Amino acid sequence: MANRKVTVVRSVKISGQWKFINPNKAQKLKIPNDEGRWYICWRTGNKKEWQRADSWTHAMSLKLKKEAELHAISAGVALPTPNPARLTIADAVTQFKEDLTMLDRKDQEQRPRAIQGIVQSRFPPGV
Secondary structure: OOOOOEEEEEEEEEOOEEEEEOHHHHHHOOOOOOOOEEEEEEEEOOEEEEEEEOOHHHHHHHHHHHHHHHHHHHOOOOOOOOOOOOOOHHHHHHHHHHHHHHOOOOOOOOHHHHHHHHHHHHOOOOO
């Protein structure tokens, strides 16, 4: 059975030393939530892996997401890897604005057809 457990851990300074402690223990020691660092941790085989979180709420959302990912992997679901070569929305908007400035024409009747041609060339149907 695959490892599917994810835990939230805090790193706080106690008596001048940074220590990893359970959030419940930090609460008992009355350490405020905004002090220290938040992490999630899980095991991949025998290796312990960590991911930093910004706050308690961010750590909890990362925990739920990672648990779902680990459950999917243990069930045999192949997760897609991110494709860095894929056109992002921000890049598409930038390219579209550049194309519009190149098409700055006096005749406004041609503009909708030109925009439609640009969109169809950037995003072919069926993709």
